[in-house]
Amino acid sequence: MSEFDFNLEQIPFGTDNFAANPEPRCPVVLLLDRSASMAGEPIAQLNAGLVTFKDELMADQLAAKRVEISIVTFGPVEIQNEFLLAHEFSPPTLTASGDTPMGAAITQGIDLLQARKSIYRANGISYYRPWLFLITDGGPTDYWQTAATQVHEGEKAKAFSFYTVAVANANIEVLNQIAVPHRQPQHLKGLQFRPLFVWLSNSVRAVSGSAPGDVVRLTNPATPDGWAEA
Amino acid sequence: MTWKFVGASVQGTSHQEHSLDCQDICVCRCQNLGGQEIFWAIVADGAGSADMSEIGSQVTSFGVANKIERWLRRHEGQVSLINKDVVIEWITTAQNALVSISKSKERQVRDYACTVLGIVCGPKNAVAFQIGDGAIVAATDMDHYEAVCWPENGEYANSTYFITDSNALEHLQVKFLNTPHKLALMTDGLHNLALHFATRSVHAPFFEPMFNRLMSEKQGFSELLTQQLKDFLDSKPVNQRTDDDKTLVLAVKAL
Secondary structure (H helix, E strand, O other): OOOOOOOHHHOOOOOOOOOOOOOOEEEEEEEEEOOHHHOOHHHHHHHHHHHHHHHHHHOOHHHHHHEEEEEEEEOOOEEEEEEEEHHHOOOOOOOOOOOOOHHHHHHHHHHHHHHHHHHHHHOOOOEOOOEEEEEEOOOOOOOOHHHHHHHHHHHHOOOOEEEEEEOOOOOHHHHHHHOOHHHOOEEEOOOOHHHHHHHHHHHHHHHHOOOOOOOOOOOOOOOOOOOEOO | OOEEEEEEEEOOHHHHHOOOOOOEEEEEEEEEEOOEEEEEEEEEEEOOOOOOHHHHHHHHHHHHHHHHHHHHHHOOOOHHHOOHHHHHHHHHHHHHHHHHHHHHOOOOHHHHOEEEEEEEEOOOEEEEEEEOOOEEEEEOOOOOEEEEEOOOOOOEOOOOOOOOOOOHHHHEEEEEEEOOOEEEEEOHHHHHHHEEOOOOEEOHHHHHHHHHHHHOOOOEEOHHHHHHHHHHHOOHHHHOOOOOOEEEEEEEEOO
């Protein structure tokens, strides 16, 4: 290797483009369960939902410049990608295997958000309240109590909003304890991942287009036409 | 009179679409007191989330304006006597007015939420104050523009502080400065056009042509330029960058 060879990982420019795109950012972390129980149709529908998410965000000029997606899967806990705008984001094709280290995944997601906020501040980029979006069909197989405390503290400090979607036979008792009382888990109807991601993109679009003093009203997903069980 | 000034508030396109009233307001005046000429301006921006915020911004701006006018008369235009406590008294008076109107209408005071910013300029000294977003820009020498009060948003891009907040006074910025030759007050609808957030600096090309044009006007409040300012604030290039209500006050001091 000559001394002029760059290590791609270390190139300090070209990754964030805050100068070219100084729009405020709305970071979204998807915490996705890809444990063995998601095998077959559930993981296929989840993958299709991620493609829909990208397409929906791309279709909105402002959201395309503002919403940044990061994906953490479990298990094992794996960062699929850090924060990317819709046009930079290639939806992964997830395969199902492993157990459900949900606690560690939540902590990983919160750490990613904290690091991202520091980068925004260092670059003078303003940002919206981040979203953590947990989708699972199971229950944690690791120690989850620390993560639950972090979620409750983060919500109390308004450091982020934590949403939970329970699929099929998810362990709703534990999910209820991880989520905060004013944002209890929603139960997905069947495998309606696509409507879920359309709703999610509409919601983050509404947030990312809001001005100071605006009230952002999210549509209720638990309606007959919505993706959540009432 | 040595001041030339203009000010206008224009409804944003998103508010036109939702047939909301314009929630921005500005009041500016030049007074002669004790042989001194005082220019002052107040701007308020009602919160989009608050039902009665267009009333809130009116009560706030006229309330503070009334206090300033009376204070200046009582103190014969001695701007150098204005300290932070005096500004707090002006703000508190407006807060009390907002509380009484909310009580009389059986509403919450937060229904009247708005930001407020203002400046009082004597011959030598000036005092600027602000709660929430919007900005006050001044040129202290002929070419250099600085933000005297920078927008205060809290952590998030879509949050800010309002005069109706219980801890509003904690977010009151009060700045003492030499009276600038050129100054501007704006609401957050113009942030993206007039300010550069990454470097926390003022985008001078936004202001320069307008200040230059204002310089060539006769002294006092310019009716002619008010209409032109309104047209500009409602023009396509501006509306492409913001869909919010926007207010701009510009003032220059003839040398």
